[in-house]
Amino acid sequence: MHDFIRQLPKVELHLHIEGTLEPELMFELAQRNRIDIPFASPREVREAYRFSNLQSFLDIYYQGANVLIHEQDFFDLTWAYLLRCRDDRVMHTEIFFDPQTHTARGIDFATVVGGIRRALDQGQAELGISSHLILCFLRHLSEAEAMATLEQALPHRDRIIGVGLDSSERGHPPEKFARVFRRARDAGFLAVAHAGEEGPARNIRGALEALGVQRIDHGVRCVEDPALVRELAQTRMPLTVCPLSNVKLKVFENMQAHNIVELLRQGLCVTINSDDPAYFGGYMTDNFLAVAEAHTVTRQELAQFTLNAIEASFVSEEHKQAMA
Numbered sequence: 001m002h003d004f005i006r007q008l009p010k011v012e013l014h015l016h017i018e019g020t021l022e023p024e025l026m027f028e029l030a031q032r033n034r035i036d037i038p039f040a041s042p043r044e045v046r047e048a049y050r051f052s053n054l055q056s057f058l059d060i061y062y063q064g065a066n067v068l069i070h071e072q073d074f075f076d077l078t079w080a081y082l083l084r085c086r087d088d089r090v091m092h093t094e095i096f097f098d099p100q101t102h103t104a105r106g107i108d109f110a111t112v113v114g115g116i117r118r119a120l121d122q123g124q125a126e127l128g129i130s131s132h133l134i135l136c137f138l139r140h141l142s143e144a145e146a147m148a149t150l151e152q153a154l155p156h157r158d159r160i161i162g163v164g165l166d167s168s169e170r171g172h173p174p175e176k177f178a179r180v181f182r183r184a185r186d187a188g189f190l191a192v193a194h195a196g197e198e199g200p201a202r203n204i205r206g207a208l209e210a211l212g213v214q215r216i217d218h219g220v221r222c223v224e225d226p227a228l229v230r231e232l233a234q235t236r237m238p239l240t241v242c243p244l245s246n247v248k249l250k251v252f253e254n255m256q257a258h259n260i261v262e263l264l265r266q267g268l269c270v271t272i273n274s275d276d277p278a279y280f281g282g283y284m285t286d287n288f289l290a291v292a293e294a295h296t297v298t299r300q301e302l303a304q305f306t307l308n309a310i311e312a313s314f315v316s317e318e319h320k321q322a323m324a
């Protein structure tokens with residue numbers, strides 16, 4: 001089964017590029033950019049990665065991003081992730097970035113997008129990995145700040161396929177960003193949103209109805225609303241599930257308690273993704289292995305996760321057929 005999983009072609013749809021910052025690169029960039037970080041070694045950084053919930057992770061994740069200053073830093077970060085994709089047989093990836101984490105520190109929007117996109121273009125040319133870029137709004141910040149960020153994104157419309165919504169879910173329901181998403185969709189962006197990770201199932205309905213999203217990121221708390229589960233199955237609304245993340249952030253007590261296999265068997269378009277692999281202990285292959293170790297799954301079911309991800313991806317029908 002291990003070999004089967006390693007060899008299985010994969011598609012990633014839920015990956016925060018800032019969440020791929022490995023402690024070693026964090027140290028390298030801190031030195032290069034003369035930024036103080038409150039750790040003495042990469043090992044000390046890893047030891048700090050014990051989280052009790054989403055917020056305890058976000059605090060340390062935003063702090064880590066402080067070492068990213070120059071276009072080359074964003075390139076190096078993204079290139080390191082693409083090399084992991086190659087090792088894990090990821091043939092296509094749709095990655096999130098959090099511009100507000102950087103523009104709030106005085107980094108230009110164009111610096112961030114430029115570095116990430118240059119790596120993605122090189123990944124296509126040299127590694128044969130196709131990709132899309134999705135801008136996430138930080139939901140703990142205001143609607144006005146999200147709208148201003150969207151304005152900054154408009155000149156880069158051809159390099160960003162969609163918008164998403166991440167950060168603290170509790171207390172920041174999707175409806176807060178209904179007008180921002182309306183404007184983004186009018187400008188031609190596709191839409192996704194984190195919902196039903198730490199927040200209730202009604203946030204999933206909120207994301208569908210108020211934001212017009214084409215995928216739900218996480219969505220595992222849909223099980224609290226059986227009618228919603230049926231709707232998600234009937235409409236094949238994709239859920240980009242992140243197994244290791246959910247266990248690390250205590251959405252589930254352990255991998256055995258995770259509901260991803262149950263949702264797959266109920267006919268939902270669930271996919272396996274790594275979320276913030278440098279913080280949660282693993283990339284795509286690790287996530288597949290963790291699910292297969294904790295649950296009895298067939299090879300066909302494992303392959304179905306990839307088929308679902310192809311179906312849920314934002315590539316052309318032609319490209320989908322080529323990947324399937």
Ligand code: HPA
Pocket residue numbers: 016019054166167168169194197245275276
């Ligand atoms: N949830 C919310 N915000 C995030 C996450 C997540 O899993 N990862 C990075 N930002």
Ligand code: ZN
Pocket residue numbers: 014016166194217275
């Ligand atoms: Zn996420």
